[in-house]
Amino acid sequence: MHVRDLIGESVAGMLARPVRSALTTLGTVLGITTLVVTLGVAATAGNQIVGRFDELVATAITVEVPEQEFEPLVEWTAIDRLTRLRGVESAAAVAESDDGSNLSVRSNDIVDPSRVTTQSLTVLAATTGLPEAARGRMLQGRFYDTGHVRRGDRVAVIGDQAARALGVTRLDRSPAIFIGRHAYTVIGIMGDLRRERNLSTAVIVPPTAGRQFGLRDVTRVLVNTTLGAAGLIAGQAPAALSPGNADMLHVVAPPSPTRARDQAQDDVNALFLILGLVSLVVGAVGIANVTLVTVMERVPEIGLRRALGAARRHIAAQFLLESTLIGLIGGVVGAALGVVTVVAVAAARQWTPLLDVRLAIAAPVAGAVVGLLAGLYPALRGARMEPVDALR
Structure with missing residues (x-):
């Protein structure tokens, strides 16, 4: 299967059920948004903690x-x-x-x-x-x-x-x-x-x-x-x-407040990172669940494609690409919402927003990886189906 055809089939599969795809993407959006917000707010709040620490103790x-x-x-x-x-x-x-x-x-x-x-x-x-x-x-x-x-x-x-x-x-x-x-x-x-x-x-x-x-x-x-x-x-x-x-x-x-300050900030970052990862895992479970349901609903399509000559790797690649695209879209939207939320929270508290640019760039990649991992089992299950069993 040509790469262009693979992408076309994956996009068509997503658009065939737009509401379900949107709801599945929403899980990744919430997970990535929570991750970006928690890490951004942790860095911003940690900076305020450091400032108060220096002001009250180090002087x-x-x-x-x-x-x-x-x-x-x-x-x-x-x-x-x-x-x-x-x-x-x-x-x-x-x-x-x-x-x-x-x-x-x-x-x-x-x-x-x-x-x-x-x-x-x-x-x-x-x-x-x-x-x-x-x-x-x-x-x-x-x-x-x-x-x-x-x-x-x-x-x-x-x-x-x-x-x-x-x-x-x-x-x-x-x-x-x-x-x-x-x-x-x-x-x-x-x-x-x-x-x-x-x-x-x-x-x-x-x-x-x-x-x-x-x-x-x-x-x-x-x-x-x-x-x-x-x-x-x-x-x-x-x-x-x-x-x-x-x-x-x-x-x-x-x-010297450097060591204690760094430890305090690391503790805050670690706490919020755990919360963000938990939210991300919840989004990944949602993607895996919906992708598995999609595979089960498309069993006749899988059987027909296998009967017409599609190999197992083609079926697996199609479903993996669909889940990866869902995760990527959710990562892009979630990163944008997360950055806006961090800036809004900092402005409301009159803080200086601190956000690592690498985090905003890596968030869509993380969403795509989450989608890829979430769709791995459903894709393998669909690829293992025999044409006769699927058509029957």
Whole structure:
């Protein structure tokens, strides 16, 4: 049989039952579309995961400052030198001590035995850039500024959970809290912390006011850098904070995110790839089922063609080509729908769509291969029929 005749017979066989052929093609279209969409959305979503991972993890540095008996290693004013480094977005110095842990804090000066008005909270001192360094925001009021620090004002900022525990819900009347016997005016409530979440249960005071709680020396420095600058700033921060004792400071820098990032993206891709392959298998089963039914319906035609001299390879080739063409058409349509869907999803989520061009090109080929494999058994079954049995 000439190749042209084989193609003509296959196309005629498909067009003889257009509705059935369309429904059979639909199975491949859904499978290929699902495969392209899942892989495309996985790549796009994986890119967003990587961006969030880099933003929240790969830019955070902590400098641990050991305690010294005489002179502090890091002065409070050293933060100004640190923030001048290129690549530093925000930084804050924090002082914590055992004396400031579990202090008695209450929101009024009245002792009421019938109510629990006293809370055990941690009091710490910090510089004015703490909200940005902790990646939080002021839910109410504001954070204290350099004027409060310079004057030694007795002001405080409390975390959102500490505010609920103390019953502080409004700041328009300048509420006060009592730390021991000393009153402090609450000027702000801080929350939505993405770093140092323990601050939500703490009371934060200026460094000048924290001395009476043993918060004299800096114990930690929080640094946020631009993306990609963490390694450089980790090496420069000790010298900027304590030029003469840089080797005594311990820097906790984020590990390289490349390996963890790649593993996370590979896991997402593998998950969506499995889902896409399952959909593709479902489409292949549909093609095999319909092709087998077609072979059974065309038994008299097969017998007549065999009686007129058609060899088994001609019968097998005809049905294989029909199923391959169905898979190819479904692959082309499915790839187009998949690309459009990925772009639409990315646009709706305001993401940058990522789609491998090789996937869009390989999708029609995959559809044709699926059609070929799905039609293999029906074609062989039709080819094995004897002319006399088929005509009978």
